[in-house]
């Protein structure tokens with residue numbers, strides 16, 4: 100006779116086996132490899148766990164042997180997550196906890212993917228003031244690296260946080276904000292997952308709004324010259340500069356009361372990337388033809404329709420072609436010179452890459468390790484198709500960022516260690532002191548974090 104699902108569960112419960120299958124120990128029995136989005140980072144941890152409650156999580160932190168690395172959606176390019184010991188996901192702690200119409204604040208489980216926040220916020224009449232280029236990240240993961248969008252009057256996600264709960268290595272919970280444990284708060288708003296596990300996040304939202312997105316193709320030199328006006332007149336500006344060419348695809352997004360809805364075309368950027376790749380393969384050895392072909396094709400063969408919709412449907416894009424990425428944040432005023440030097444190097448040395456350079460602006464904040472701590476910044480990202488080697492390409496560009504006093508994005512590839520990072524961050528020692536007091540045994544440190552934070 101076939102047993103029902105209920106009978107089976109009852110039987111397992113009686114045998115004490117449910118605990119082994121429960122979320123807290125879901126994959127403890129057999130190692131399951133972990134890989135990041137680009138495939139460049141991987142590990143074979145002894146355990147991958149996803150606690151279902153904060154109590155289970157606290158128990159896991161007290162009892163897990165070795166290193167514990169919190170993981171979000173695995174969308175960081177740098178080696179923040181890999182460990183041989185325990186990879187801990189908040190995949191079972193998702194969703195909105197509460198919101199308050201008067202203060203326009205909302206509280207979330209930290210494992211919530213950003214893609215799942217827009218609709219519930221809109222139902223509450225609220226929205227995130229700004230969002231990144233994609234929304235696959237989890238809230239905790241995005242905050243841990245000061246993930247950002249664009250707009251000189253908008254900070255990163257770390258800057259939207261007004262309170263959070265951190266579970267430390269001992270399993271204790273710290274609720275912190277600007278009044279309670281302000282030092283922990285300033286450290287935990289961009290923590291690299293080195294302080295403990297963030298379980299809840301309170302955000303400052305704003306009233307729901309619509310955005311109008313416009314894109315056009317223009318010579319990037321003209322755009323750079325016009326930058327002060329573009330930044331003054333638009334809420335959000337960015338450009339994707341085409342390598343080996345003179346042009347960029349410029350993009351503005353502005354709040355609008357336009358009653359129309361012009362929805363984004365479904366799908367990602369696979370066609371556009373394929374076009375860039377084809378031209379690259381065909382013409383990379385004839386630089387002048389290459390530049391002309393690109394200038395022509397992007398102007399006349401690709402369309403960029405306007406989009407008008409709820410903000411959260413406009414901000415984020417689908418990136419369906421994988422790549423590796425290096426990004427540095429240089430002081431805002433140094434952006435144009437830094438970009439020009441990178442473009443010259445790529446042209447002069449015929450560097451082998453076809454992904455555009457992303458060029459954005461971000462407002463300063465005061466989280467200790469945020470790349471935007473104390474200074475407005477221009478974020479410049481270079482990419483390499485995931486099937487092409489990125490090491491040589493990035494190695495040729497990285498010294499240009501250093502020359503302009505750049506700080507590397509914590510979630511993207513760079514080669515700096517603590518000796519070179521410390522002088523870039525005025526609040527560096529404060530962060531190290533908070534980390535030491537919360538996790539003296541280094542439970543949350545993997546090899547990459549030991550190197551970038553300089554902890555032996």
Ligand SMILES: Cc1cc2nc3c(=O)[nH]c(=O)nc-3n(C[C@H](O)[C@H](O)[C@H](O)COP(=O)(O)OP(=O)(O)OC[C@H]3O[C@@H](n4cnc5c(N)ncnc54)[C@H](O)[C@@H]3O)c2cc1C
Pocket residue numbers: 136137168169170171172173174175176179180189209210231232233235236237238239240241242243244245246247248290291292293295296297298418508509510511
């Ligand atoms: C296609 C693509 C587009 C991107 N676009 C942008 C962009 O527009 N702007 C930008 O700034 N970045 C961008 N990034 C980088 C990405 O936003 C960051 O690397 C982000 O941190 C990834 O979040 P995640 O949820 O995937 O976290 P993961 O990459 O899994 O982890 C990131 C960090 O968060 C920590 N962490 C995760 N959960 C917790 C927790 N509960 N408590 C404490 N620490 C935790 C981890 O330990 C790790 O240190 C992009 C990346 C990709 C692949």
